[in-house]
Amino acid sequence: MNVAPSSADTPRATAATAIILAAGEGTRMKSSHAKVVHQVLDRPMVRWVVDAVRAAGCGRILVVVGSHADEVRAALAQEPGVECVEQERRLGTGHAVRVAVEGAGVTEGPVLVVCGDTPLLRGETLAALVGAAATEPGGALLTMTYADPTGYGRVMVGADGHAARIVEQKDATPAEAACTTCNAGVYCFDAASLRAHIGELTQENAQHEFYLTDMVQLLARAGTPMRAIECPDADELMGVNSRSQLARATRAMQGRINAALMDAGVTMLDPSQVWVGPDVRVGRDTTLLPLTMLYGATTVGSDCVIGPNTRLTDTVVGDRSVLDETVAIGATVDDDVSCGPRAYLRPGAHLMDGSKAGTHVEIKNSTIGRGSKVPHLSYIGDTQMGEGVNIGAGSITCNYDGRDKHRTTIGDGVFVGSDTMMVAPVSIGDGATVGAGSVITRDVPAGALALERSEQRTVPGWLPRWKRDAQKGAPEA
Numbered sequence: 191m192n193v194a195p196s197s198a199d200t201p202r203a204t205a206a207t208a209i210i211l212a213a214g215e216g217t218r219m220k221s222s223h224a225k226v227v228h229q230v231l232d233r234p235m236v237r238w239v240v241d242a243v244r245a246a247g248c249g250r251i252l253v254v255v256g257s258h259a260d261e262v263r264a265a266l267a268q269e270p271g272v273e274c275v276e277q278e279r280r281l282g283t284g285h286a287v288r289v290a291v292e293g294a295g296v297t298e299g300p301v302l303v304v305c306g307d308t309p310l311l312r313g314e315t316l317a318a319l320v321g322a323a324a325t326e327p328g329g330a331l332l333t334m335t336y337a338d339p340t341g342y343g344r345v346m347v348g349a350d351g352h353a354a355r356i357v358e359q360k361d362a363t364p365a366e367a368a369c370t371t372c373n374a375g376v377y378c379f380d381a382a383s384l385r386a387h388i389g390e391l392t393q394e395n396a397q398h399e400f401y402l403t404d405m406v407q408l409l410a411r412a413g414t415p416m417r418a419i420e421c422p423d424a425d426e427l428m429g430v431n432s433r434s435q436l437a438r439a440t441r442a443m444q445g446r447i448n449a450a451l452m453d454a455g456v457t458m459l460d461p462s463q464v465w466v467g468p469d470v471r472v473g474r475d476t477t478l479l480p481l482t483m484l485y486g487a488t489t490v491g492s493d494c495v496i497g498p499n500t501r502l503t504d505t506v507v508g509d510r511s512v513l514d515e516t517v518a519i520g521a522t523v524d525d526d527v528s529c530g531p532r533a534y535l536r537p538g539a540h541l542m543d544g545s546k547a548g549t550h551v552e553i554k555n556s557t558i559g560r561g562s563k564v565p566h567l568s569y570i571g572d573t574q575m576g577e578g579v580n581i582g583a584g585s586i587t588c589n590y591d592g593r594d595k596h597r598t599t600i601g602d603g604v605f606v607g608s609d610t611m612m613v614a615p616v617s618i619g620d621g622a623t624v625g626a627g628s629v630i631t632r633d634v635p636a637g638a639l640a641l642e643r644s645e646q647r648t649v650p651g652w653l654p655r656w657k658r659d660a661q662k663g664a665p666e667a
């Protein structure tokens with residue numbers, strides 16, 4: 191009989207627990223906000239790190255919070271399954287890890303420690319570290335070589351590839367400081383040996399902190415050294431401690447995302463002037479022109495031209511649409527649509543196939559039917575517009591009476607003359623025509639002409655009379 195081994199017989203590989211350190215003050219940022227909530231593209235740094243540990247297959251994800259804890263918790267609110275552990279007193283990276291393993295009861299399996307300020311980390315890199323650590327008694331850590339190692343801990347690596355100890359910049363002798371092998375702050379420990387020795391850390395150093403980096407020497411002395419693994423892409427391990435480094439990290443992430451988009455068939459006139467968030471999708475043969483930002487859950491189809499000077503957030507664009515100098519938030523733009531220059535599409539704006547929102551046009555919570563056009567200087571809000579409608583320049587749906595919002599309905603094939611005010615709630619039937627300059631306060635039936643305009647007065651022969659009066663001069667007082 192062929193019996194599969196029961197789970198009790200097979201040693202089950204425990205998924206690694208991730209600990210993300212995010213409690214520090216971040217003083218070098220000179221900010222009133224937590225360092226790890228500063229954004230790289232449209233995402234707080236700490237969320238990039240959460241994505242990376244999740245991609246590496248970590249089971250539990252613990253984030254150590256402390257300084258500006260509420261802000262960090264809020265930044266993580268949409269991340270499912272992330273547990274925050276409070277480090278009340280910031281006594282150093284070693285203390286932070288101790289608080290996490292003891293506070294969250296981490297007793298077995300691999301423990302992956304990363305910093306919340308290293309947003310460029312890749313999931314594959316972390317997975318490879320966890321894999322390599324599995325065959326080492328003391329686990330493993332990542333190193334990188336920087337020509338200018340200023341600010342990083344220096345890793346003293348023995349001939350056998352094991353790390354002997356890490357010296358922080360502030361504690362380093364000139365000879366140690368000359369070492370260019372830097373500590374990435376990314377470690378994979380075994381939970382049991384980490385817990386066995388973490389209590390031995392002391393604050394005897396320049397910063398009077400419990401350094402996590404000292405675990406390397408403690409484990410080596412205990413006969414269970416950590417392996418140092420050099421990461422080929424040193425940029426990936428860059429820690430962000432200052433605004434300049436934040437800008438560098440943003441540029442690196444932008445380069446990474448834009449290269450992938452170009453590889454997938456997206457054209458960019460100048461990729462250094464296009465910023466695309468990690469969840470955005472862009473179809474083939476779409477061109478992204480300079481000063482364009484695509485953020486949130488934005489999707490753009492094929493053969494579109496987006497930009498210049500365009501920002502789309504949580505917006506869905508179909509195929510062959512042109513969005514020139516457009517700002518769109520929570521909008522839907524179907525196929526063959528033309529927007530801008532200077533269009534503003536607000537939440538709930540839906541431009542159906544072949545429609546147009548032209549120059550200085552704002553549309554909110556409204557559907558613009560197939561082939562309908564709002565070409566110039568208009569506001570359309572809370573409106574259901576049918577197909578083939580033409581809205582003349584300067585027309586406005588007056589949707590707000592100072593207290594409540596009301597809807598406007600415009601049927602198929604309606605022609606609205608320029609400078610028309612449609613005072614909602616109001617409805618204009620299919621095929622109706624509204625004369626220019628009208629203030630429409632009552633429903634217009636299908637096929638009707640509505641005109642609301644005071645009668646024009648014309649005085650023939652006005653000019654010679656006016657000149658004659660002027661020559662006589664003003665009557666003497």
Ligand code: UD1
Pocket residue numbers: 211212213214215216254256277279280281282283284285286305306307341342343344356358372373374375401402403428429431
């Ligand atoms: C740390 C490492 C250094 C490494 C560098 C990599 C130590 C002592 N030094 O230095 O060797 O080269 O990262 O980027 O570990 N944090 C807490 N609680 C604390 C202190 C810090 O959660 O009590 C968090 C911070 O929020 C930050 C991370 O730990 O996300 C690292 O702290 P930071 O002060 O940035 O350390 P570095 O000086 O960069």
Ligand code: CA
Pocket residue numbers: 305307429430431
């Ligand atoms: Ca740092």
